[in-house]
Structure formats: C-alpha cells, structure tokens
Amino acid sequence: MDRRETGSTTPESQEQAPRLLTGTGVSPGSGYGPAFLVVGDIPEPAAGSRHDGDAPAERGRAEQALDDVAADLESRGARAGGEAEEVLGAQAMMARDPGLAVEVGQLIDQGVAAPRAVFEAFGKYRDLLSAAGGYLGERVADLDDIRDRAIALLAGLPMSGVPTSAAVPFVLVAKDLAPADTALLSKDVVAAFVTEQGGPTSHTAILARSMGVPAVVGCAGATTIAQGAAVLVDGSSGRVRLSPDEDEVTAARNADEARRAVLSAVTGPGTTADGHAVPLLANIGGPRDLDAALAAGAEGVGLYRTEFLFLDRETAPTPEEQEAAYRAVFDAFPGGRVVVRTLDAGADKPLAFLPSPGEEPNPALGERGIRMFRRYPDIMAVQLGALARAAAGTAAKAEIMAPMVATVEEAAWFAEACRTAGLENAGIMIEVPSAAIRATDLIEEVDFFSIGTNDLTQYALAADRQVSEVAALQDPWHPAVLDLIGMAAFAATAAGKGCGVCGEAAADPILACVLVGMGVTSLSMSAPALPLVRAALARHTREQCRSAAVGARSATSPAGARAAARAELPELGSLAL
Amino acid sequence: MAERKVSVESEVGLHARPAATFVQTAAKAPFDVTVAKAGGQPVSAKSILSVLALDVRQGESIVISAEGEGADEVLDRLAEIAAAS
CATH class of the missing domain: 3.50.30.10 (Phosphohistidine domain)
Structure with a gap:
C-alpha cells in the first residue's frame, strides 16, 4: 500500500x-x-566468524573473489589507459599476490569464514606497509580498497566500484x-x-x-x-x-x-535581449575538447588549460609537440579569440620535471602559477616560443594569460616576457584578491583580465577548495566575491580593455547575467553550459542585468544575492531556472 | 642455489614501477625465487606485497636467489631490473 x-x-x-x-x-x-x-565503507567481517566446514569450497570462493577483483581492476585500467592503467594494474597484482593467497588459505583451513580470512590476511601486510610510512604508508589505501572489494563480493554487499554500463x-x-x-x-x-x-x-x-x-x-x-x-x-x-x-x-x-527546446531555439553569438554582445567561449584542456566546444556554439576559447599537456609525464613536452597542440586549437576558431593560460603548476598539481622547492603545508598559498613559472624560465621560454610560432600562422586572435598574479610587478614581468616572445596580447588572471583590489594599477600593465572565480572565491573566503567541510564558503555568490569581480571589471572598462570570466561562475546562467551587469565582457565555461547561459542572456536586457548586479551586491549573503538577482530577471522561469 | 647481490639504484627504491616489473619477471619463473635485504630474511620475489614490505630504498643492497634450470638467466634479468636507475 x-x-x-x-x-x-x-x-x-x-x-x-x-x-x-x-x-x-x-x-x-x-x-x-x-x-x-556507492558504498565507501565496507564493515569489518565479525571476528570469529566461521564457515560451515567445507574448507576447500570456502577457499575456492575466496580465490575467486580475489581473482574477480583483480580482473575488474585490470579491465578498468585498460579502458582508462595511461597513468590510471598503471595504478590499477599494480592494485591487480596485489589482489593476485601468492603470499596473500597462502595466508587466506591457511586461515580458512583453520575454520575462519572467507570474508574474515581475507580481512585478516590483508591486515598483516597493511601493518607492515603502514609501519614503513611514506610511499608505502600511502599504499595502505590501495590495499584497503582491494580488501573491501573482495569482502563485498564474498558477503554479497554492494561494491564500491561504479558500473560502467547499465540497462537503465x-x-x-x-x-x-x-x-x-x-x-x-x-x-x-x-x-x-x-x-x-x-x-x-x-x-x-x-x-x-x-x-x-x-x-x-x-x-x-x-x-x-x-x-x-x-x-x-x-x-x-x-x-x-x-x-x-x-x-x-x-x-x-x-x-x-x-x-531543451527553448535552449536549442537560441543559437548564434552571445548577446543580451537588447543586442549587447557578450562573446561566449569554451574552457578546454586540449584539442580533444574542441568538438564539444564547436558543437555547443562556442565563439572561441576563453580558457585553454595548457597544464594538461604537461601532466602525467616524466619530461616536459617538446617545443614541436606544444606548438602542434596550440595550433590545433587556434585553427579551430578562425577569426575567433583563443585565450591560452600558461602552465599552471604547483604543489597541488605537481609535475615530475618541475619539483617544488620544498614542503608546502598550504599548497594553495605556495609556489604555484606564475610563481612557479618564474622559477623555471626555460620552461616558460619554450612555452611562450611555441605559442608565438603557433599564433603566427593562424587566423585566430591569440591571447596569452598568466595564472595566480598577485602584484603589479608580476603583471609587468609577464607582459614583458610575452612581448619579448613576440606575443601581442598579454593578460592576467584575476584570482588573488590583491589583484582585484588594485585592478586599476594592474590593468595598466596588460591587455586584458580574465577572472578565475574558483580560486578568487577560495582566496577571498579563505576556504580551501579541497576541503569539503568548508564547501559552503566556496560559493561565488558571496557578495565579497561579487565586489572583487566588480572592481576588476570596473578597472578594465575604465581602461577600455576586456575583462572575461572563466571560472565555474560563468556557467551559472543567473550569475552570468549578474557578471554581464557588472561589466564583464565575455564568459567562458565548459561546453555543455553554453546553451543555457546563451538563452538566459538572450532573454534579458543589459539594464536588467545591471539591476540584478546591483541587487546581488546589495545583499549580505549568497542566498540573498541569488534571490535579489532573480527578482530582477523575470524571464528565468521560462527556462525552468 | 644461484644468487646475485645488487645495489638498488632507482630513485624510488624497489617500490612502484621497479617493484612491479621485478615481481612480474620473477613470477614467470617455474621455480621459487627469493629476495632479501643483505643479512635479512628472504621473502618470495613473486609476491608484490612481500617485496614492497621489504622497503628497499635507493642505494641498499639485496640478495636474489633461485634454484632450477635457467635460474642464472632469471637472476641476471632480475639483477638488471633492480640495478636500473
């Protein structure tokens, strides 16, 4: 009933x-x-749990479970490829470890039920590894994952792994x-x-x-x-x-x-209802993301994250390899803008060939972005050189920007480096509050701003993006963040220069209207977000966007800012927003 | 019983990729292969968990032992892997 x-x-x-x-x-x-x-925690099988006496059958079950776990890890690895394949392959070897199998077998022969036997056998190695600490200590989590998968299979519990195919x-x-x-x-x-x-x-x-x-x-x-x-x-x-x-x-x-029908009805370049153009651009990690960007009607690229070219490898990509990856993106948008962010590495995104200078207890506040770039002038010269060569032969408007700029001196240094390399449009990301607060000084040194709202929010609210306990603070609707964005956009507008937004905030259709109302000149986001943002802008005038911005900045909380902006944007309902 | 004594030169010691390659190679041998830190207890070279738990760091010496037809070839190959930097 x-x-x-x-x-x-x-x-x-x-x-x-x-x-x-x-x-x-x-x-x-x-x-x-x-x-x-997805069940993260598999409960420990009860101590003293015994099987029904058929030890060979119980051993068979345990062996089968471990083998199934290994096979599953291997097949996931093979499909994922690259680094993941190596990591998962090593885990599969652990599941098939002959020493482990002997321990499990001995425990079962003593009458211990298979799930408990697996738990105890793993326990011995777990203790050895965690006692060693360091790299081995970190492998304990891998070991626990294998153990839990095997126990889940044996006990008929849901697996922590997510199926990659489903009828429904x-x-x-x-x-x-x-x-x-x-x-x-x-x-x-x-x-x-x-x-x-x-x-x-x-x-x-x-x-x-x-x-x-x-x-x-x-x-x-x-x-x-x-x-x-x-x-x-x-x-x-x-x-x-x-x-x-x-x-x-x-x-x-x-x-x-x-x-969806409403969304697909609005196509073409981004514009407000009264015809104020707001170029809608895509965030990409490399040439492989171009198809999705073009399909969603991106007018260019607002954030090309070049670090994806550098991650997961032992040596830096060659000048030729870099040039080809940059050219492929430039060539996809003849006449359009392509904003390239220089290598954004640091303790949170470590690279084998760019070791951090030392231990950083707080990587978000350490040597990352442009700070790292300055420590390795050779890496920078190669990247800027490859960008200049790729840009020379293309019809796209290449714009280069540096991440994590905090001071006028850094902005001037980067602009100079770009000009020396033969790159004309040099900009900086506004991610550090100091850069937003003194935007009028920084804009003098560069050709454009692009606001990275994720990091700007993290730094403005002092809330680590990796710490879920402070996730509520990581909200770009905080009026303090809106004020910082407003300061940067105001400074750029006054200097007659562009100020884009390329953080996740641009992908929020309501916030996108607020950003435009604050004077932001272009919006860049992951490709699937483009249609809804395009439709939200097309339904509202620039004046309505301005009113929404004023309302949001007058609020005293993120929820208040959202509500105030909504009140000024009457057509959101027709988009089911 | 044949044996080889080698100094492990990889920066990561006998962990991670070198350990995986070492164990995979040993596992192919049709006879037992053991590995020990100089002066320590030998463990099966076919067990990734045991080899990892030895915690061999860069610059440390290990003794690899085996007995059987083709043992020398297997030991040479394993010594090569362990000594690679």
Whole structure:
C-alpha cells in the first residue's frame, strides 16, 4: 500500500528515508532512475566468524573473489589507459599476490569464514606497509580498497566500484565521488548525480556539468536512500524526490524537454535581449575538447588549460609537440579569440620535471602559477616560443594569460616576457584578491583580465577548495566575491580593455547575467553550459542585468544575492531556472 | 642455489614501477625465487606485497636467489631490473 499521501507516522514509516531531500543544484536538468549507492565503507567481517566446514569450497570462493577483483581492476585500467592503467594494474597484482593467497588459505583451513580470512590476511601486510610510512604508508589505501572489494563480493554487499554500463541509466548516490570512481562514466549510464558532500566546484559538480548530467551536491541524508529506489533529481532546484509517482516523473520530463527546446531555439553569438554582445567561449584542456566546444556554439576559447599537456609525464613536452597542440586549437576558431593560460603548476598539481622547492603545508598559498613559472624560465621560454610560432600562422586572435598574479610587478614581468616572445596580447588572471583590489594599477600593465572565480572565491573566503567541510564558503555568490569581480571589471572598462570570466561562475546562467551587469565582457565555461547561459542572456536586457548586479551586491549573503538577482530577471522561469 | 647481490639504484627504491616489473619477471619463473635485504630474511620475489614490505630504498643492497634450470638467466634479468636507475 502506498502511504505516501497519508502522512502516516507509524514507526515503520519513520524508519524509511524521507521522501524529499534537498541539496544544492549544480548541473541543471532532471534525471530519473534507480539509485545506485556507492558504498565507501565496507564493515569489518565479525571476528570469529566461521564457515560451515567445507574448507576447500570456502577457499575456492575466496580465490575467486580475489581473482574477480583483480580482473575488474585490470579491465578498468585498460579502458582508462595511461597513468590510471598503471595504478590499477599494480592494485591487480596485489589482489593476485601468492603470499596473500597462502595466508587466506591457511586461515580458512583453520575454520575462519572467507570474508574474515581475507580481512585478516590483508591486515598483516597493511601493518607492515603502514609501519614503513611514506610511499608505502600511502599504499595502505590501495590495499584497503582491494580488501573491501573482495569482502563485498564474498558477503554479497554492494561494491564500491561504479558500473560502467547499465540497462537503465541510474542515479549515482554517494557521500562524495573520487576521480577514480568516475573516470569511465558516461551519460548513457548515469541519469543524475547526488552527493552528500561537496559544493558547486566539487569534482562531482564539474564532472556533471561537463557531461551534461543533472547533479545535486551537499544533499544531507543522500546515503540513506535505499539501493535501487526510484529517484527523481532536479539539478536546478536541488530537489531529490524519492519514489515519485508517474505524474511527477512525466511532468519533470516534459519540463526538461520544453527547456531543451527553448535552449536549442537560441543559437548564434552571445548577446543580451537588447543586442549587447557578450562573446561566449569554451574552457578546454586540449584539442580533444574542441568538438564539444564547436558543437555547443562556442565563439572561441576563453580558457585553454595548457597544464594538461604537461601532466602525467616524466619530461616536459617538446617545443614541436606544444606548438602542434596550440595550433590545433587556434585553427579551430578562425577569426575567433583563443585565450591560452600558461602552465599552471604547483604543489597541488605537481609535475615530475618541475619539483617544488620544498614542503608546502598550504599548497594553495605556495609556489604555484606564475610563481612557479618564474622559477623555471626555460620552461616558460619554450612555452611562450611555441605559442608565438603557433599564433603566427593562424587566423585566430591569440591571447596569452598568466595564472595566480598577485602584484603589479608580476603583471609587468609577464607582459614583458610575452612581448619579448613576440606575443601581442598579454593578460592576467584575476584570482588573488590583491589583484582585484588594485585592478586599476594592474590593468595598466596588460591587455586584458580574465577572472578565475574558483580560486578568487577560495582566496577571498579563505576556504580551501579541497576541503569539503568548508564547501559552503566556496560559493561565488558571496557578495565579497561579487565586489572583487566588480572592481576588476570596473578597472578594465575604465581602461577600455576586456575583462572575461572563466571560472565555474560563468556557467551559472543567473550569475552570468549578474557578471554581464557588472561589466564583464565575455564568459567562458565548459561546453555543455553554453546553451543555457546563451538563452538566459538572450532573454534579458543589459539594464536588467545591471539591476540584478546591483541587487546581488546589495545583499549580505549568497542566498540573498541569488534571490535579489532573480527578482530582477523575470524571464528565468521560462527556462525552468 | 644461484644468487646475485645488487645495489638498488632507482630513485624510488624497489617500490612502484621497479617493484612491479621485478615481481612480474620473477613470477614467470617455474621455480621459487627469493629476495632479501643483505643479512635479512628472504621473502618470495613473486609476491608484490612481500617485496614492497621489504622497503628497499635507493642505494641498499639485496640478495636474489633461485634454484632450477635457467635460474642464472632469471637472476641476471632480475639483477638488471633492480640495478636500473
């Protein structure tokens, strides 16, 4: 019987998860499917648990489980390729370790049940590794992962690994997701993401937006959802409805289709309702992202993250390799702008050939971005040289910018380095509050600004992007962040220069209107976010955007800023925002 | 019983990639292969967990032992892997 409408408060129904959970919608659209829970913690099998006496059969089960785990790790590795393949391959070797198999077998022969035997056998190696510390100590997590996967198989518990194929796309529910969990996921498999932790710039949020899959993060109680329960997720409002009735699902589907139809109806360059042009650009990591950018109608590239060319390798890419990767992107946008960010490395994104000078207890405040670039002038000369050669023969407008600039002196140094290399358009990212506060001084030295809102928010609120406990502070809607953006945009406008935004804030269609209202001249985001931002801008005049900006900056909280901006943007409803 | 004594030259010691290559090579031998730190207890060279747990650092010496037909070839190959920087 369906007790949903009765408001029953019998003890039985109280034990069930509530019917409606709410979190932060971070990737718009609605998704419906059975819940797939990623269970991070496999409980320890009870000490003293015994098998039924058939030791050979129990040994067979244990061997099979370990072998299945190894095979699964290997096949994930083979599909992911590169560094992931090596890491997962090493884990598979551990699962197949003959020494481990002997220990497990001996325990089972003494009568210990297979899950407990696996747990204890791993325990011995776990202790050895964690006692050694350092690199070996870090392998303990790998070992625990293998152990938990094997125990889950043996005990019939849900696996922590996410399936990479499904007959019906599922709603992936987790406390939080690691990159390894999600490396192989696609839209065909995942209908929506729901995580208990995380904020708008968490790994899950960024991944969901880049996949074009709805997502709700920071959703309290998400992991109480029953495995396989039907879930309807609204990635705009942040509502997660459990066991919805058919009408609700149909209504959500219809609204989603209507929204998509509205989106596809608006095409072409970005502009406000009254014809003020706002170029809409794509954030890319390399030539492989170009197809998606072009398909979404990007007018150029607003952030080319060149570090992806440098990651996961032993030596720096050659000048020729770099030139080819840069040229491929320039050539994709003849007549358009391509903004390239120079290598953004540091303790948080370490490179084998650019070792950090020393231990950094606080990498976000350490030697990264332009600071690192200055320590390695050879790396910089090669990159700027390759960019200049690639730009010389192309019809795109190449613009080069440096990350993490904090002072006038750094801005001047970078602009000079670009000019020496033969690059005409040199800009800087506004990510450090000092650069925003003194934007009028910095703009004198460079040709443009591009605001990186993720880091700007992290530094303005002193909230580490990697620490989920402070995720609520990591919100670009904080009026303090809006003020810093406003200062940078004002300084650039006064100097007759451009000021773009290339952080996740530009991908929020409501915030995009506010940014334009503050004088931001272009918006760059991951490709799937472009249609909705384009549609939101096309429905509002520049004056309405200005009013939204004034309203938002008058507020005293992120929620207040959002509400004030909404009140000035009457057409959001037609986009189901 | 044949054996080789080599100094491990890889910067990461007998961990990570060198350890994986070492164990994979040893695992192909049809006979037992052991490895020990100089003066220490030997462990199976076919067990990645045991080899890792030895915690051999750069510059430390190890003794690799095996007995059987083709043992010399296997030991030469393993010594080469261990000594590679």
